[in-house]
Amino acid sequence: MRAALRKELLLQWRTRAQIMSVFVFGATSLLLFSFGVGPNSEVLRQFSAGFLWLGLLLSSTLTLAESFHAEMENRALEGLLLLPADPRALYYGKAIANWIQLSLLGTALVPVMVILYDAGTTRVLSLVGIIILGAAGLSAPGTLYAGMTAQVRAKQTLLPLLLFPLIVPALLASVKATSLVILGDPMQTLRSWLLLLASFDAIYWTLCGLLYPRVVED
Amino acid sequence: MNAENNRFPRTPYILLGLGAALFLFGSWWGLFLAPREQYMGDVQRIMYVHVPTAWNWMLAVIFAFVSAVMFLFTSNYKWDSRLEAGLEVSSLLAFLLCCQGSIWAKPTWGVWWDWDPRLTSVAVLLFAFVGIIALRNFVDDAARRAIWSSVATIIAAVDLPIVYFSVKWWNSLHQQPSSPKTVSSDFYIPLRVNAFAILFLMTGFIMLRARLASRRLANEVSTVPLMEAGETA
Numbered sequence: 001m002r003a004a005l006r007k008e009l010l011l012q013w014r015t016r017a018q019i020m021s022v023f024v025f026g027a028t029s030l031l032l033f034s035f036g037v038g039p040n041s042e043v044l045r046q047f048s049a050g051f052l053w054l055g056l057l058l059s060s061t062l063t064l065a066e067s068f069h070a071e072m073e074n075r076a077l078e079g080l081l082l083l084p085a086d087p088r089a090l091y092y093g094k095a096i097a098n099w100i101q102l103s104l105l106g107t108a109l110v111p112v113m114v115i116l117y118d119a120g121t122t123r124v125l126s127l128v129g130i131i132i133l134g135a136a137g138l139s140a141p142g143t144l145y146a147g148m149t150a151q152v153r154a155k156q157t158l159l160p161l162l163l164f165p166l167i168v169p170a171l172l173a174s175v176k177a178t179s180l181v182i183l184g185d186p187m188q189t190l191r192s193w194l195l196l197l198a199s200f201d202a203i204y205w206t207l208c209g210l211l212y213p214r215v216v217e218d
Numbered sequence: 219m220n221a222e223n224n225r226f227p228r229t230p231y232i233l234l235g236l237g238a239a240l241f242l243f244g245s246w247w248g249l250f251l252a253p254r255e256q257y258m259g260d261v262q263r264i265m266y267v268h269v270p271t272a273w274n275w276m277l278a279v280i281f282a283f284v285s286a287v288m289f290l291f292t293s294n295y296k297w298d299s300r301l302e303a304g305l306e307v308s309s310l311l312a313f314l315l316c317c318q319g320s321i322w323a324k325p326t327w328g329v330w331w332d333w334d335p336r337l338t339s340v341a342v343l344l345f346a347f348v349g350i351i352a353l354r355n356f357v358d359d360a361a362r363r364a365i366w367s368s369v370a371t372i373i374a375a376v377d378l379p380i381v382y383f384s385v386k387w388w389n390s391l392h393q394q395p396s397s398p399k400t401v402s403s404d405f406y407i408p409l410r411v412n413a414f415a416i417l418f419l420m421t422g423f424i425m426l427r428a429r430l431a432s433r434r435l436a437n438e439v440s441t442v443p444l445m446e447a448g449e450t451a
Contacts, residue, residue, distance in 0.1 A: 141373060144369075148353070148366050148370075149353075152353075152356045157352075158349070158352060158353055158356060161349040161352055161353075162346075162353060162370060165342050165346035165377075166346060166373060168377075168385075169380045169385075172385070172388055173384060192387070196384055199380075200380060204373075208373070211373070214290060214365050215365065215369055
């Protein structure tokens with residue numbers, strides 16, 4: 001699995017221009033969301049957490065769909081499956097790489113959010129923690145579905161179609177937790193949202209790992 | 219590949235006939251015999267189709283989930299056809315639920331939609347299942363289609379309780395839930411009759427749809443060249 005992870009990270013590093021463009025895409029969508037609301041800074045601040053996560057979610061479909069691109073060229077996936085390695089290792093390597101990438105992307109979008117929506121916070125560490133947990137929730141099922149949809153026609157449409165309904169609880173918990181960090185948490189409910197997010201992550205990291213070998217078998 | 223689903227050729231038609239008759243009877247009872255509800259008036263009578271639809275929707279989702287699990291364990295294509303039928307019928311029921319719910323909610327609550335956990339879970343699962351049906355249509359290889367849609371169905375079904383509880387939590391923080399309705403015995407008979415009516419209709423539809431799916435599958439496999447058929451079977 002370490003080798004698989006190393007391969008993924010190396011590939012991502014070599015295609016960093018692509019990550020850069022995904023970041024620009026995310027930042028642009030944050031900019032556009034504010035036009036959907038109008039120049040009301042109070043409302044924008046209130047919705048900032050939701051916009052941040054929607055921006056990250058939209059960007060994630062780009063990075064996730066791209067993550068199986070290398071395997072599809074020259075039927076490299078079949079070659080990888082012939083190796084005497086567990087396909088689960090391949091899955092977890094890819095999922096962790098996507099997780100890291102999405103966490104970095106989400107963290108990079110935070111300053112954009114702070115500037116555009118005036119949504120600053122002093123609890124930067126908890127904000128980064130929420131982004132890491134939320135990115136885990138996106139990447140586990142996202143990697144599995146990307147592995148399926150990369151092999152069919154119309155993959156650009158199918159991946160969000162399958163992924164978006166599924167990650168509703170993760171999105172909800174991430175948005176709620178983020179806005180509690182930004183807007184203040186008078187009722188001390190942050191912990192329970194983080195718990196919900198963590199259990200979503202635990203369930204899907206286990207379940208998708210169990211099911212992945214069936215997805216790639218032939 | 220033994221995927222016939224055809225042991226009882228006439229059963230689905232009998233079920234459909236029985237279900238339709240019961241449904242007419244139960245709805246007639248609900249519309250004309252059952253007393254008028256005190257606060258909501260005649261609008262409440264939609265409950266006689268809405269609540270039975272909801273119960274049967276849950277059964278259909280469980281059926282689809284069980285079919286998906288059984289396919290992954292047995293690799294018997296009979297379960298793939300049943301999964302296809304379960305996915306489509308439960309999507310239909312979920313769509314009906316959303317429509318009936320909106321018709322009821324507009325005069326009662328004044329809005330078409332409310333972020334109630336049950337409503338939201340039905341809608342989320344409807345979208346998830348429609349996505350899986352789309353996936354099935356885009357995959358040409360029968361073996362892959364069966365495995366992938368089973369995997370996706372399991373993942374979506376596991377999501378259902380998580381969606382329910384997270385939305386419940388999310389909503390309870392800023393909104394009071396509406397008061398629970400107590401159901402008196404006058405309302406009970408048409409409710410029960412319609413529950414069985416929709417159960418029979420649903421089972422009939424699922425059986426017919428599964429039969430259609432397995433015939434299509436058999437046709438698909440027999441028309442591809444022999445080599446490929448050997449690979450997919």
